[in-house]
Amino acid sequence: MYDNTGRNAEPYQQPIYSILGCHAEGEVGDVIVGGVLDAPPSCKTMHEKMMYFWTHHDGIRKMLLQEPRGRSSMSTNLVLAPCDPRADAGFLIMESDEYAPMSGSNAICTSTVLLETGMIQMQEPITRFSLDTAAGLVGITAECEAGKCKSVAFDNVPSFVFALDKAIDVPDLGLISVDVAWGGMMFALVDAGSCGLKIANSDATKLIEIGERIKRAVQKQFVPVHPENSGIKGVTNFVWSHPLEVGSDGTKEAVNTVVVSPGRFDRSPCGTGTCARMAVLHARGELNVGETFRHKSITGTEFINHIRGTTKVGEYNAILPTIKGRGWITSFKQIVLDPTDPFPEGFRVGDQWHMPAEP
Template identity: 45%
Template sequence: MTGHKALDILLVHCQGESGNVLIDGAPHIPGATILDKMNHLNGVDPSLRLFLTREPRAQVVHTTNLLLAPTRPDADAAFIVLQPDRAHPMSGSNCICVVTALLETGRIKMTEPETLIRLDTAAGLIVARAQCKDGRCLSVSLDNVPAFVHQLDVAIDTPKWGRITGDIAFGGVFYAQIDVDQVGLRIMPEAARALAEAGTEIKSLLAGQVAVEHPEIPGLNEIAYVMFRDYQPDGSVVTCTTLKPGRVDRSPCGTGSSANLAILHARGQAKTGDTRVSRSIIGGTFTAEILGETTVGGHPAILPRITGQGYVFGRQQLRLDPQDPFAQGFALSDTWGPQVGDL
C-alpha cells in the first residue's frame, strides 16, 4: 500500500468493542470472492491490515472493518475483519458496526422501522435486520451463518493449570470455549489482563493439540479465539473472548455467542426458539436465539440470530507518507501483552 491517498474511516463501537469501518480509499484487493480477498490479505499482502491495526495509528483494542463491494449477486455489501494478528472472516460485533455505518452514512438507504441488509463475508452470507428510527440504527439482528460443534469436552494439557477441558465450536470462526473457573479466574474488569494472558497461552497450546477444518469452506482451519464463559443460574452466560496477542473482547461476542448456542443445543440444553442473553466483561449484552436446525458437512448445526446495538462516535482520515518508517506498524508488549512477538 503506497501513496498519499486518504483512507476515510468511520469510528464505531458495539457494546464498547471498537469496530471502525474503512468506508473509502482502500486499495484494490485481488480475489474473486471475499474468502479469496481475505486469504490475499493474510497470505500475500498484509500491508493494509498492518497499517490500520497497529501503532502508531491504532492500539491493541482497535479493529478496522474493510468495506468492499459484494462478490455475490444476493448481497448488498461485503466486509473483512482486520485485526492485529490477521484478517478474520466474521465477527458479530463488527458486523453490527458495519451495518450501523452503512445505514447512518446513507450508503444503504435506511427504511423505517426495519432495513434488511445482506452481507457477503468469507464465512458466508449474513442477513441483517436493522431497527431504525429518526435516521438512527437502534439495533441490529444478525442471521448468522450456521453454527456447529466440532468436539465437546476436549482435553487440553497446560503447564500452568494441568489438564482442563473445553468445547470446540464454529460460530463464524472456530472457538475453544472454556469454563473460567478452570483457570482460577472470574470474568470481571479487574481480571482482564490475567484473562487475556490465560486465553492467549491456551490458544498457543491448542495449535499443537487440536486440529479443526470447516467442512465446506477451505482455509477456515484454525481456532481463532479462546472464550472463557461463566453460566448463570438464570440461563444467561457471561463471556470473555481473548484475542491475540493479549486483550479481551469488550463486547459479548456475536460469533462466540453463536458457537455457545450450538454447544448448548448439542448438549440438549437449548432448542429451536430458545433465546439466551450473553453478557460481556463490562456488562454489555447481546441476545442470542436459535432460529432452526440444519447440517454443515454432515455436522448437526443451528441457525443463530444475534441482536445488539452499535454506535457511531466519530470519523478520521489516515494518510500514508511513503517515507514513514513505520508504514507496517509496530506493537510493544507494554500494552499489547507478552505474546506480541508471535504476531
C-alpha cells in the first residue's frame, strides 16, 4: 500500500460487513450475514445479546443506518446464533433510534434472506422454522416455490393491552385519548380522525409532528413495563389508525401508519404494530379469534392476519397473533469503514431526519 505521496505505508484492516438488501411490503430491513462477531457466551438470551450490542457496539448500528451509508427509512438486522435451543437462528433488529425487541417486517426480511440464500434449508411448498428474538421465540411458516420465498407468516409473541382510552395531556393539543399495547414493541395508538387528521401523504407532516409530540407526552406520563421482562419498558413507537371496516370480501380491515423515531413512516403495515392493534381490537370485542384482519399501510401494502388463540401474560389478557406478508431481496452489498472517514458513526441532517427541538 502507498500513502498519498506514493511512499510505502503501513497496511490497515478495513472492516467489511456483508449485507443483503431486503424489504417487506415496502419497509427496508437489510440483513447482515457476515462481518460481525457474536456476543460473548455470558449472554444467555437474545435480550442480553441485544443489550450487549447496544452498550458495547452501538457504533455498528449508527454507521449502517445513518448517512452517508444509510437513511432514515430503513432498519438493519443482525443474524446470530440463537440462545433458545428450539430456534434455528437468532436475530437482532437495529432501528434508527433503538434496538427493537421484535419487528414483523424485519422478521419477514430476515426469514426471506435465510431461506433464499440457503442459510436455512428451503422445503417446498412449506418451510417451518423458529427465530429467537429479544422478545421471545417466533415461529415462521414460509410458502416456497421454485427457490423463492413467496410469503412469510410469523406466530408472534403474546400481545396485550396496557391501557385503553388513557387520557394524555399533550402540550398545545390538550387531552388525547390513547391506547397503549405490546405487540413485540411498546406502542401508543391514536385514531387519526380524533385529531382531525387522515392517513394520507397530504397530512404527512402533521401526522409525524403530532405523532411524535403525543408519543413524547406518553413517555413522560405513563411507563408500561413488560411483566415478564422488566428490561422492556416505555413506549417507543406510535400508531395512527383509522376505524375498523368490512372489506369487499367480507373480511375486517383497517388502515394504519406507524411513526418510527426520529420521525418517519413505516412503509409496511408494521407487524408488531399490527399485533398491538389486534390486541386493542380484541379487548374492545371488535376482532374475534380466527377472524381474518387485513391491515393496510400508507403505501397501500397489507399484512393478512388472525388471532390464533388467547393466553395470559402476567395479569394481562393476551392474544396469540399471526401476521403474514411478503419480502424481496433487493441487493447484495459490502459496507466498509475507511479509518480516515470523518463519519464513522454517520450523521443526520434535518431535511431527511425529523429533529424536533426539546419542548
